[in-house]
Amino acid sequence: xxxxLDRGRYYFVMxxxxxxxGKVLGKSGQPVRQVRQALRTADLSVAKRKAFELEELKRSExxxxxxxxxxxxxxxxAAAKKMAESRGFDYVPSDVLLxxxxxxxxxxxxxxxxxxxxxxxxxxxxxILGGAQxxxxxxxxxxxxxxxxxxTRHLRKSDRQRHLWRxxxxxxxxxFEKAVPKRARAGIDKITREDALTFRAWWATRIETGExxxxxxxxxxxxxxxxxxQWCELKGHSNLENPFARLRFDKAIDPLVARPPFSQQWIxxxxxxxxxxxxxxxxxxxxxxxxxxxxxxxxEVLSCPLEDFCLDDPIPFLRVAxxxxxLKQRHTAxxxxxxxxxxxxxxxxxxxxxxxRYRHKATSWSNLVNKxxxxxxxKETPAHTAYCLRHYVEDALLTAGIDDRVRADIxxxxxxxxxxxxxxxxxxxxxxxxxxxx
Numbered sequence: 001x002x003x004x005l006d007r008g009r010y011y012f013v014m015x016x017x018x019x020x021x022g023k024v025l026g027k028s029g030q031p032v033r034q035v036r037q038a039l040r041t042a043d044l045s046v047a048k049r050k051a052f053e054l055e056e057l058k059r060s061e062x063x064x065x066x067x068x069x070x071x072x073x074x075x076x077x078a079a080a081k082k083m084a085e086s087r088g089f090d091y092v093p094s095d096v097l098l099x100x101x102x103x104x105x106x107x108x109x110x111x112x113x114x115x116x117x118x119x120x121x122x123x124x125x126x127x128i129l130g131g132a133q134x135x136x137x138x139x140x141x142x143x144x145x146x147x148x149x150x151x152t153r154h155l156r157k158s159d160r161q162r163h164l165w166r167x168x169x170x171x172x173x174x175x176f177e178k179a180v181p182k183r184a185r186a187g188i189d190k191i192t193r194e195d196a197l198t199f200r201a202w203w204a205t206r207i208e209t210g211e212x213x214x215x216x217x218x219x220x221x222x223x224x225x226x227x228x229x230q231w232c233e234l235k236g237h238s239n240l241e242n243p244f245a246r247l248r249f250d251k252a253i254d255p256l257v258a259r260p261p262f263s264q265q266w267i268x269x270x271x272x273x274x275x276x277x278x279x280x281x282x283x284x285x286x287x288x289x290x291x292x293x294x295x296x297x298x299x300e301v302l303s304c305p306l307e308d309f310c311l312d313d314p315i316p317f318l319r320v321a322x323x324x325x326x327l328k329q330r331h332t333a334x335x336x337x338x339x340x341x342x343x344x345x346x347x348x349x350x351x352x353x354x355x356x357r358y359r360h361k362a363t364s365w366s367n368l369v370n371k372x373x374x375x376x377x378x379k380e381t382p383a384h385t386a387y388c389l390r391h392y393v394e395d396a397l398l399t400a401g402i403d404d405r406v407r408a409d410i411x412x413x414x415x416x417x418x419x420x421x422x423x424x425x426x427x428x429x430x431x432x433x434x435x436x437x438x
Contacts, residue, residue, distance in 0.1 A: 003039075003051055010039045010047035012054050020062055027119070037118075057086050061121055078137075083127035087111055094130040136187035136237070139224075143173045146231045156322060158303075160360050172223040175199075188228060189240060196243040207249065214249035221247040259383065261391035266380045267292060267438060272341065280372055282348070283357045288369055288386060289345035293437045294318070294336045295393030295411045298386065299362035306354030309346055310335075315426045316343055320412065334412055337430035340437040396436040406432050 002013045013036050016024045026032040035058065039050045060083050081091040089108060097105055112128045114120035120128075137145065147166060154162050177184040179202035180195050203217035225244040232240050262271070270276060271292070277285040290301050300320045308319040316338045338346050349355060358365040369386045373379045380388075390411070397407045408414070410429050 003044075003047055004036075008042050010041055010044070010051075012037045012039055012051045014055060014058055017062065024062065060086050061124055080127035080131070083124055084130075087124065087128055089128055091127070092130050097130050136189045136240075138185050139173055139176060139183070139188055139191070142188050142231050143170065143227055145235070146227045149234045150230060158360055164363070168219060169223040169227060172220040173227070175220055176224060179203075188231075189237075191243050193241075193243045196247060199244075200247050204249070218248045259385060259388050259391055260381060261395045262380055262384060262388050264392070264396060264436075264438075267389075267392065270378055270380075272438060276376070276378065279376065280369065281357070283352070283355065284365060284368055284372075286345040286348050287355070287358065287365060288389075290318075290338075290342045290349075291386065291389040291393075293340050293342035293393070293433055294338065295390045295397075296320070296336060297362075297390060297412075298366055300412075302355050302358045302362050302365055303360050304355060306350065309350045309354065311338070311343075311346060311350055315430050316346070317426055318346065334409060335426055335429075336410065337426055337433055339430070339433055342437075393436070397432060400432070400435045402432045402435070 004011045004013050013034060015034050016032060021033060022031045024032055024035070026035075037054060039047045039054075041047050041050065060079070063079050063082075084091040089111065097108070108128050112120055112125035114125075136142075154165060157165065176199055179199045183191050183195050200217075200221070203212075203220070206212045207214055207217060221244055225242055225247075228240075228242050228244060232238055232242070277288065280288070287298065287301050290296065291298065296318070301318070304318060304320070308321060310317050310319060317335045318338060320334050320336065322333070366386055373384070373386065379385075394407065394411055397410065406428055410432065
């Protein structure tokens with residue numbers, strides 16, 4: 001884009017992109033390599049403002065021209081909408097305009113016609129007069145709009161949490177595009193129940209061959225259903241049927257969903273055996289040991305800043321608080337007493353300056369530790385993972401006869417009955433954990 005001064009007046013000049021050469025026509029109706037338009041001003045500041053507006057308009061015109069007849073219906077509609085708005089009009093379909101009076105439509109008609117010296121390009125005139133059919137975006141575009149529309153719901157999440165929240169939903173969209181490619185570029189209003197059932201059949205084949213699990217497929221169905229449902233609610237398309245509702249497979253066919261607890265004997269004899277964890281780096285092994293007597297989630301340990309390791313208090317404890325990340329639920333914020341091997345591990349972590357290598361990286365930590373447990377024969381069964389230490393603590397507390405209110409306070413579970421007071425505070429939790437601590 002450029003400005004040129006000719007006989008005291010400014011002109012707008014812009015080269016036609018190479019891929020549109022031969023398609024952009026001049027006033028004579030012949031292809032041009034450059035557009036030139038009088039700005040009718042001798043004031044440079046006014047010329048710059050007009051040139052900026054004109055450049056935006058030309059780019060919109062050319063984008064619409066570039067789409068042509070082979071464009072997606074939604075892309076063409078979106079370009080036409082932008083074009084109409086650039087000329088100061090809301091986009092209104094032609095059939096709606098036909099129901100209005102001549103006086104109401106007159107400004108549009110004049111803008112669509114232009115003048116003898118500056119006729120409106122046909123593509124722009126068509127957009128002003130609502131010539132493009134309204135069409136909903138394809139699944140991929142709906143997903144991106146959904147992310148933008150719901151971003152305020154995730155302000156408390158850390159960058160990594162937002163990434164991990166987006167990842168499975170984006171994967172579900174990609175899986176649908178792979179399984180039902182004929183609908184990959186169609187508007188979501190064109191996705192039928194039959195298409196959704198084709199997607200379900202694609203997953204069923206993978207489950208039957210042992211390639212994946214039913215729970216994995218169910219997550220895809222849930223994510224796609226959520227994306228379409230919430231997008232429709234926020235964009236005013238509540239009458240659109242959600243084709244991905246009620247597709248879930250029976251969980252009973254997926255035996256590996258539940259995580260079993262470690263037995264106390266296995267923890268004593270194998271996980272806490274001398275040298276059992278020596279092959280792990282010191283931060284990974286200490287984080288693992290902190291789970292044994294606390295029932296903490298790995299992310300709760302690995303996201304704690306140094307100041308939340310409160311080891312100088314009469315009852316040493318770890319404070320679970322947001323600190324730049326969103327907690328799983330509000331009731332997960334709590335203070336957990338530290339005893340035995342978990343207290344010893346916390347002291348080593350504090351001496352090193354806190355969690356560093358795996359800060360906010362619970363997934364990386366879990367992948368490393370679970371692989372180590374498998375390679376070194378430390379998994380009690382093939383279904384056991386490091387997270388099963390949390391299930392061990394829950395079972396051990398139950399076996400020890402600990403009140404369900406205190407168990408809920410320790411594990412960060414929602415307490416189903418009205419919660420009065422503080423449940424005995426740290427002292428009660430310490431005494432409860434002392435009965436199972438190793």
